[in-house]
Amino acid sequence: MQPTHTDPEYYHKVVDCQWACPAHTPVPEYIRLIAADKYTEAYIVNWESNVFPGVLGRTCDRPCEPACRRGRVEDEPVAICRLKRVAADNKEREGVLNYIPAGPFPSNGKKVALIGGGPASLAVARDLAPMGYEIHLFDEQPAGGGMMRTQIPSFRLPNAVLEEEVGYILNMGIHTQFNTYVKSLREVAEKDYDAIFVGTGAPRGRDLNVPGRQEAAANIHIGIEWLQSVAFEHTAHIGKRVIVLGGGNTAMDCCRTSRRLGGDSVKVVVRSPFAEMKASPWEKEDAMHEDIPIIDNHVPVSFVVEDGILKGMMFEKVHPVYENGKRKLLPTGEPHVFIEADDVLIAIGQENSFPWIERDLGMEFDEWDMPVVDPLTYQSTVPKIFFGGDAAFGPKNIITAVAQAHQAAISIDLFCQGKSLIDRPHPASNLISAKMGIHEWSYDSVVTVDKRFSVPQADKNLTLKDRKLEVELGFDCKTAFKEAERCLNCDVQTVFNAKRCIECDACMDICPTACITFTANGEEPDLRSRLKAPANNL
Ligand code: SF4
């Protein structure tokens, strides 16, 4: 067998959580800092890569967790996301301000327009402002944050957390024009901006055109529009009986918000089987914990309206059939089901919407009427216009928007400097060499056998009465320490130097899981089977 190659990318990929995080957050590094009570430093490690640690520590879709190695040795991964929140909750604000770049920054003479004020645009602003770019941000909302402000309810993301993290960025000298809907990309393009970034998200909620839709329009609401209206306090009530259509996280936010606005009997009705719903498992659990049943395998047939008043909806019962890896929903043949409702919220998906981009601008659009965007550089076919976040490739999540924004910011910088956009750095992959003796471990390396700790929640009787009362309380520091100890520190990787190894076996003696084997070389399949921890699965 040949020695393992020492390409930094290889080491990076072995830190599964970090590789799975779209923004490549150095997870084990911040977890060790939390275990050492260094919350401010842990926050900054996050802030550098994912920009919104307080927001994401509460709301991230956490693709890192299914990848976590701890989840391969027992049922549950390390609570990576909620540990991030611990850093955000316990950091010292003054300390954070000492770390983050403070303007005014020396100008580099370049000017960039950001259209949209959500996570993608804010992350571009955060990356470029300290480099001397003059940033102008336009958003139709009265404040920054985009979908983090309008679509995530306060009981999951308190306003103060959002304000703080948006503020860190806007205070870098960003020129903001809120309450400003950009009606024409041409108008912006004709101004003296060196580059333009479009981060307008996926602002259009899908509608459901089945019989009765128009007659009952007053009591049928598009989910994201309704959440926005609640966030800006234009809507404070909903009927007692509510149907929420859809199976994603927006549907979960709609149903839980309905419970707080007067909905006594709130039901989620979804076409797909429960297990295949798009909502994160924990979002479904939280909804059901608030006494919201999820009725799966029901396809909407019509809105039932009597004398102009919505009475409910009819559904057809279906069952899934799988052929060649594709799912079909076939009617069960049972009678249609009627479910009563005073209001219906439609949360069946979101779409991009670019009525404000002139089609004669020279920008290429694809067959779905989406701008053609390079997946590496995020550049459109108009060289100085870049896209990122949901506006680039359709709705995903905050952390993906941030990751794309970092790449777009790199491209904008290269473009403004007249350099090639292809010649770009890999995602952060630093190899830090540390010579460690057995007395030099800087963290507690005991392998704990604790199972994942659950995050405590506030009393349901209180949270259902106040839509702004945060449900999750977060780990206290003691529990966070114990949860942090579950991390296996996958970024600590020993590089054996064959020429220098004297086979003292010290590494074998201190390896906490006794997995190091000294044995003669051989063919790889044979060698794999002779290890103390045989690796026959690769
Ligand atoms: S055990 Fe720790 S370092 Fe390893 S994948 Fe999980 S969180 Fe990351």
Ligand code: SF4
């Ligand atoms: S930002 Fe999200 S995906 Fe990345 S490490 Fe944090 S919780 Fe995981």
